[in-house]
Amino acid sequence: MSELYLIRHGQASINTDNYDRLSPLGQEQAAILGRYLAELGVGFDAAYSGTMQRQRHTGQLVLEGLGHDPGALVPQPAGDEYNAFAIFKTQLARIKGVEHLHDQEVRDLAQDRQSFRALYERAMLNWLDAGPQEAGPETWLGFQERVAGWIRGVMAMEGRGKRVALFTSGGPISAAMRLALGLSDEVALRLTWQVRNASVTVLRYNERSLSLECFNSVAHLQATRRPELVTLV
Numbered sequence: 120m121s122e123l124y125l126i127r128h129g130q131a132s133i134n135t136d137n138y139d140r141l142s143p144l145g146q147e148q149a150a151i152l153g154r155y156l157a158e159l160g161v162g163f164d165a166a167y168s169g170t171m172q173r174q175r176h177t178g179q180l181v182l183e184g185l186g187h188d189p190g191a192l193v194p195q196p197a198g199d200e201y202n203a204f205a206i207f208k209t210q211l212a213r214i215k216g217v218e219h220l221h222d223q224e225v226r227d228l229a230q231d232r233q234s235f236r237a238l239y240e241r242a243m244l245n246w247l248d249a250g251p252q253e254a255g256p257e258t259w260l261g262f263q264e265r266v267a268g269w270i271r272g273v274m275a276m277e278g279r280g281k282r283v284a285l286f287t288s289g290g291p292i293s294a295a296m297r298l299a300l301g302l303s304d305e306v307a308l309r310l311t312w313q314v315r316n317a318s319v320t321v322l323r324y325n326e327r328s329l330s331l332e333c334f335n336s337v338a339h340l341q342a343t344r345r346p347e348l349v350t351l352v
Contacts, residue, residue, distance in 0.1 A: 153184015169198030
């Protein structure tokens with residue numbers, strides 16, 4: 120059997136002009152994971168990531184902690200997260216029955232976190248059955264197929280007896296869980312919101328099957344006894 124280590128990026132720079140950048144805490148999370156894996160003797164035969172800055176930087180920091188060459192990381196766009204902001208804006212406009220919402224209108228809604236959370240959940244669930252003309256930048260099914268193709272492609276490329284790292288985001292990790300466990304669309308989407316920063320999900324595979332070994336582990340962060348290191352954004 121071979122193993123896929125799906126690793127979510129460290130904490131991003133929320134509430135800044137560039138979310139797609141690791142915060143100082145996110146960099147620390149990734150470095151801790153690299154050292155933890157090194158202590159366990161876990162190395163990778165190959166490493167891939169999405170093309171987003173936070174995904175690539177996480178991969179580079181983890182590989183450095185392992186003593187691997189960070190330049191060996193292979194970025195592939197199929198591992199990118201879905202565009203949550205654009206999808207939310209599109210689905211919210213559908214719910215409100217308007218043709219378009221301005222970005223600032225959407226950002227203003229986010230100021231009330233409690234009401235925004237319920238609205239965000241409703242809008243994203245609305246995305247599940249939206250057709251190509253209604254979905255925004257990508258349909259839910261298209262996203263699932265993109266990630267499944269990425270995972271299958273890596274499995275085929277790497278073959279037997281390999282341990283492979285995939286540095287990505289919560290959405291692709293939930294898509295991988297859907298693929299491995301046959302989850303419903305709604306369960307898979309809701310799972311996206313539970314994946315912790317710098318968490319490790321391990322899938323085992325061979326030519327015939329893909330199965331779950333562990334999901335969303337942050338044992339490396341919990342071992343520091345610093346609760347502030349366990350984050351979701």
